[in-house]
Amino acid sequence: MTYFWLALAALVVAFLAVILIRTLRFRPKAAAPATASEAVVDEQKAIDDLAAMIRCKTVSYYEDERIDKAEFAKFRALLKTLYPTVFERCTYEEIGPSGVLFSLKGKSAEKPAVFMSHYDVVPVNEEQWSKPAFDGIVEDGVLWGRGTLDTKGTLLGTMEAAEQLLKGGFVPENDMYFAFAGDEEVAGKSQPIIVETLRARGVTPAIVVDEGGAVVEGIFPGVSEPCALVGIAEKGLMDAQFVIEGAGGHASAPPPHTGIGRLSRAVTRIEGKPFPRVLTKPVAEMFDTLGRRSSFVYRMIFANLWCFLPVLDGICKKSGGELNAMMRTTCAFTMAEGSKASNVLPPRARMVANLRVISGSTCEETLSALKGRLDDDGIQASIIHGTDPSKISETTGYGWEKLTAAIAETWPDTLISPYLMFAASDSRHYCAISDDVYRFSAMALSKEDRAGIHGNDERIATDKIVKTVQFYLRLMRSL
Numbered sequence: 292m293t294y295f296w297l298a299l300a301a302l303v304v305a306f307l308a309v310i311l312i313r314t315l316r317f318r319p320k321a322a323a324p325a326t327a328s329e330a331v332v333d334e335q336k337a338i339d340d341l342a343a344m345i346r347c348k349t350v351s352y353y354e355d356e357r358i359d360k361a362e363f364a365k366f367r368a369l370l371k372t373l374y375p376t377v378f379e380r381c382t383y384e385e386i387g388p389s390g391v392l393f394s395l396k397g398k399s400a401e402k403p404a405v406f407m408s409h410y411d412v413v414p415v416n417e418e419q420w421s422k423p424a425f426d427g428i429v430e431d432g433v434l435w436g437r438g439t440l441d442t443k444g445t446l447l448g449t450m451e452a453a454e455q456l457l458k459g460g461f462v463p464e465n466d467m468y469f470a471f472a473g474d475e476e477v478a479g480k481s482q483p484i485i486v487e488t489l490r491a492r493g494v495t496p497a498i499v500v501d502e503g504g505a506v507v508e509g510i511f512p513g514v515s516e517p518c519a520l521v522g523i524a525e526k527g528l529m530d531a532q533f534v535i536e537g538a539g540g541h542a543s544a545p546p547p548h549t550g551i552g553r554l555s556r557a558v559t560r561i562e563g564k565p566f567p568r569v570l571t572k573p574v575a576e577m578f579d580t581l582g583r584r585s586s587f588v589y590r591m592i593f594a595n596l597w598c599f600l601p602v603l604d605g606i607c608k609k610s611g612g613e614l615n616a617m618m619r620t621t622c623a624f625t626m627a628e629g630s631k632a633s634n635v636l637p638p639r640a641r642m643v644a645n646l647r648v649i650s651g652s653t654c655e656e657t658l659s660a661l662k663g664r665l666d667d668d669g670i671q672a673s674i675i676h677g678t679d680p681s682k683i684s685e686t687t688g689y690g691w692e693k694l695t696a697a698i699a700e701t702w703p704d705t706l707i708s709p710y711l712m713f714a715a716s717d718s719r720h721y722c723a724i725s726d727d728v729y730r731f732s733a734m735a736l737s738k739e740d741r742a743g744i745h746g747n748d749e750r751i752a753t754d755k756i757v758k759t760v761q762f763y764l765r766l767m768r769s770l
């Protein structure tokens with residue numbers, strides 16, 4: 292008996308030793324400190340230009356007749372007046388419903404770069420704003436307006452940097468493309484058509500940069516330093532519906548379960564069995580990068596995922612939220628409808644769920660997994676619309692190195708990590724022609740800033756605009 296206890300004690304000690312040693316060895320990887328190259332920006336021009344862009348009311352709607360096309364034309368005309376050298380040196384084309392494509396010849400066509408952005412914005416609730424959303428007001432070092440963050444700011448960064456470099460006689464080593472859409476917010480056709488155009492011309496981008504992550508704080512457990520998050524993939528997006536067609540009838544003599552009751556049972560079954568955990572490359576690499584910088588307890592967890600992943604997953608499943616969304620397909624029931632009157636049995640009951648599909652899976656696969664959870668043959672489950680998850684981009688090689696070098700130069704002392712985006716962006720179309728698609732909005736954004744994206748009081752501090760331009764200057768010069 293004593294031997295048994297001794298052996299058990301030895302096992303426990305060995306286990307703890309392994310956990311501890313792995314934790315202590317889980318240190319940040321050494322990175323050479325970046326020496327920032329000079330990047331002089333005409334600050335006033337950059338601020339004035341962005342303010343002028345904000346004054347174009349390029350609001351996207353799903354209903355075509357609500358779109359003020361003149362404002363979109365005004366924006367494109369504005370580009371011509373603000374960036375004459377870019378227009379002079381690049382081939383300019385208007386492609387698809389509202390796409391614009393600038394092509395700049397470099398010394399080689401071998402490693403082309405694409406800088407993406409969109410110049411449409413989502414609508415505003417003006418009465419909930421502290422300042423007008425489309426006046427381009429600058430006050431106390433802050434520029435107010437819809438689109439400052441999403442994402443005329445990055446479009447401005449691209450164009451200011453290009454204008455300045457080209458004015459100085461810059462010829463890039465490789466071809467460059469600036470591809471902007473005016474219908475990103477309504478999942479329009481402009482960028483897909485631009486991608487088809489580039490593909491037909493044999494362009495295989497060695498790097499694509501679009502909006503996405505940013506320089507943010509307080510997003511990873513136990514890490515207080517700012518982190519530059521680069522989206523290397525995005526989850527799929529789908530709406531699914533569950534329908535029961537029934538006989539209807541008066542509610543005074545009902546069956547044991549109405550259509551609503553049966554759908555509710557299905558919802559409970561689906562929520563009760565979350566999708567399985569998948570540790571995808573972007574998330575595994577994020578844990579490996581940021582986990583090393585975390586506080587001791589979290590470092591212990593992330594250094595020993597071989598033993599703690601199920602525990603971490605258990606917590607995620609219970610709490611939901613972002614960490615959970617990084618690790619599995621999520622399903623949120625968002626809409627329900629039954630009969631039109633309280634005393635009428637629903638002849639047709641319907642519930643709708645919004646799902647975010649994890650990398651490696653598909654919408655079809657997700658639907659059949661949902662069907663497997665229903666346990667009710669009377670429920671018709673179908674996809675209303677869906678987009679499969681994007682491909683996962685490389686985190687080594689030319690594109691990644693150039694991008695992270697420009698980030699390190701512009702935001703020194705910032706951790707750089709890949710991550711998985713939950714939102715869908717136009718960049719996913721570029722995965723068809725490139726292995727190196729990166730989603731990074733070159734801005735340092737506080738939690739308060741981020742609340743303005745698609746929300747109220749969207750605005751940006753003017754010193755952040757300057758940093759955005761500096762980032763693009765450094766990246767373009769290096770490509």
Ligand SMILES: [Zn+2]
Pocket residue numbers: 409441442475502
């Ligand atoms: Zn956007």
